[in-house]
Amino acid sequence: MKFKNFVEFSAYLDDLGLFHMDLSLGRMEGFVHNWGGKSCFPVIHVVGTNGKGSTSSYLTSIACEHGLKVGTFTSPHFVTPRERITVNGTMLSEEEWCELANQVLETAPQAGLTYFELLTCMALVAFKNNGVDLAVMEAGLGGRFDATNTVDPDLTVFTPIGLDHEKVLGATIDLIAADKADAMRESGIAVTAVQVPEASTVLAARAAELGCKLHTIDDLDPVAELRPSLAGEHQRENAQLAVAAWRLFCGKSGVEFNADKVRSGVAKAFIAGRLQLVDSDRTYILDGAHNSHAFDALEAELKHSDVKPDVIIFSCMKDKNLGPVKETLLRLTDGAVIACGIENNERAYPYKELAEVLGERVKAAANIDEALAMLNSGDRTVLICGSLFLLAAFYTRYPDFLRMPPAD
Structure with a gap:
């Protein structure tokens, strides 16, 4: 299948069904294996119930202020699916979207990718094609079987975990946290926002099982005088979580942490529909x-x-x-x-x-x-x-x- 224009691609995407889910990773794992580009750029994986989009926006803006070329994958979109894949905060052209879709379907013609899986694959290809220095990948739903969980992250970030999507992820905080905790990797690095006790206990236990170093936001020095453009005390908390994640990423990648650039990144970050x-x-x-x-x-x-x-x-x-x-x-x-x-x-x-x-x-x-x-x-x-x-x-x-x- 070859898409000649964005209208054709949009019709195909609509036919896949925005809400069609198949909670298994086989299709994504097959694509990632065939594609072979998963080591082209470091990945920060943002997982949680609330604040994922805001935290991803802060991370993207902070990294851009430090001079990195940043690919960001978020969901859902408001007006066009092109909002979900950006490079340095800018959407890609409709022509590039068609090229990306064609590349994905050429790589995995029989995979039967769902709506979200196809867009996840397109994001990965877009980031490789554009030579990004960092990819910020927001999980869609949960962690264990989320399409974004097929790319090994350099850092996993947990925003606050609460009750949501109970029919899919489980009826209690413990079950939901256990699903999201599976985004951590063996011998990996993770950082978490302040969590309710049930979620905190589950995350800590899973990190111990995996030998993953789980930091809490309180372990890492905050940056004073952050002034997010987004309103609300929870946005200041999301910004500090992004700062903590950025500090860990800098320590791992060798990028120099600059507090002034962090402040300007936080101030410039914007995401619609958050207060x-x-x-x-x-x-x-x-x-x-x-x-x-x-x-x-x-x-x-x-x-x-x-x-x-x-x-x-x-x-x-x-x-x-x-x-x-x-x-x-x-x-x-x-x-x-x-x-x-x-x-x-x-x-x-x-x-x-x-x-x-x-x-x-x-x-x-x-x-x-x-x-x-x-x-x-x-x-x-x-x-x-x-x-x-x-x-x-x-x-x-x-x-x-x-x-x-x-x-x-």
């Missing part, structure tokens, strides 16, 4: 909080900023356990909550059912356009949260908000 404030016809707060840990961080920052949204537009996936987040969600506003549908998303919670589950204060809207049309003139501050796919629908209509705002 993002945008002023348009009204003030929108855009946040991908979708589990109890993320909602706690969102609530804390809104309280700290003395912000009470006039209305909330919320959506989530139908496999979410709404129990832990329902009370927090309703507490965040004295106004209405709009349960919003997400078009063309088979995993989205049906919006009418979602409204019924959340309670009598909740209205239902079929899609983001309908939800925005339901806002009153007095609704000056609107929180849009719950799913990055809901935010994607918003960004599709307002793509300018995907970019970092100009500095004052």
